[in-house]
Amino acid sequence: MEVLKVAAKSNPNSVAGALAGVIREQGMAEMQAIGAGAINQAIKAIAIARGFVAPSGIDLVCVPAFVDVTIDEIEKTAIKLIVSPRSYSRGGRGRNELPGPRAPAKNQSTEGQSTKTD
Amino acid sequence: MEVLKVAAKSNPNSVAGALAGVIREQGMAEMQAIGAGAINQAIKAIAIARGFVAPSGIDLVCVPAFVDVTIDEIEKTAIKLIVSPRSYSRGGRGRNELPGPRAPAKNQSTEGQSTKTD
Numbered sequence: 001m002e003v004l005k006v007a008a009k010s011n012p013n014s015v016a017g018a019l020a021g022v023i024r025e026q027g028m029a030e031m032q033a034i035g036a037g038a039i040n041q042a043i044k045a046i047a048i049a050r051g052f053v054a055p056s057g058i059d060l061v062c063v064p065a066f067v068d069v070t071i072d073e074i075e076k077t078a079i080k081l082i083v084s085p086r087s088y089s090r091g092g093r094g095r096n097e098l099p100g101p102r103a104p105a106k107n108q109s110t111e112g113q114s115t116k117t118d
Numbered sequence: 119m120e121v122l123k124v125a126a127k128s129n130p131n132s133v134a135g136a137l138a139g140v141i142r143e144q145g146m147a148e149m150q151a152i153g154a155g156a157i158n159q160a161i162k163a164i165a166i167a168r169g170f171v172a173p174s175g176i177d178l179v180c181v182p183a184f185v186d187v188t189i190d191e192i193e194k195t196a197i198k199l200i201v202s203p204r205s206y207s208r209g210g211r212g213r214n215e216l217p218g219p220r221a222p223a224k225n226q227s228t229e230g231q232s233t234k235t236d
Contacts, residue, residue, distance in 0.1 A: 008154075030130050034158070034197050035158075036126075036154040036158035037154050039157060039158045039161055040154035040157045040158065040197075042151075043157055043161065043182045043199075044182075044184075044197070045181050047182040047184055047197070053191070060181075061179035061204065062179065062180055062181070062182065063177075063178075063180070064161045064162075064164050064165040064168075064180065065165050065168075066162075066165055079161060079162070081161075086179065086204060086205075087204075087205075
C-alpha cells in the first residue's frame, strides 16, 4: 500500500486532501512521520480529513504504531499512523458481517430483516 | 470526563499506563496536548497503551480533533485525542466485544434493547 510520508513542513490541509483521496479509493491509508514536527502535522491532517469524509458517513479513526525505518543507513524509529473508518476490517471493506456460525460468509443478505414491528 | 494533559516532557510510558487505567475504568479517555512535542508524546503513549490493553481484546483507536483552550488568558489551539476501543459506542461502556461491528457504530446503543418486539 502507498504510504503518505509527512514532514514537519508538510501543509496539514494538503496532507488531509491526499489522505481523504486515498481513503475514498482504498478504504484506508497509512501515514509515516519521523520526529515531533512531522507527527504534529500528520495528526492535524487527520483531524482535518475527518471533516472531509464525515459528510460521506465515514468516521475516521487512527491507530498509531512504532516502525523502524532506515534512512541513509541510519536506523530511526518512525511513527506509522493507520487511518481508516472506525468499522473498517481488513479483508472486507466497510461493513463486515456477523462472526456467528450461521453466517458463513460475506454474501449473507441482511435485507428484509428490517424488523418493522409497528 | 477527566482529561489527561500531556506535555512535551511527559514520559510516554507513564502516560500510557494512565491511559490504559482510564480506559479500563471508563471505557474511553481524552488526552489534550499543546505543541508538537506534547502531541508526539501523546501519540507514542497511545501506541504503547495499545499493547497494554490488547491482551484484553481491546483494539484501541484514537480520534484527533482541534480544541481551543485559554491558558493565562491567551487562547491557544490544542489537540484533543479521544482514545477508545474501535467498536466503542458512547452510551455503552466497558464491554465491547464482538469485533465485528454489525452496524456502523455510534448511535447504536445495544444496551436496553430488551427485545421490545412484543
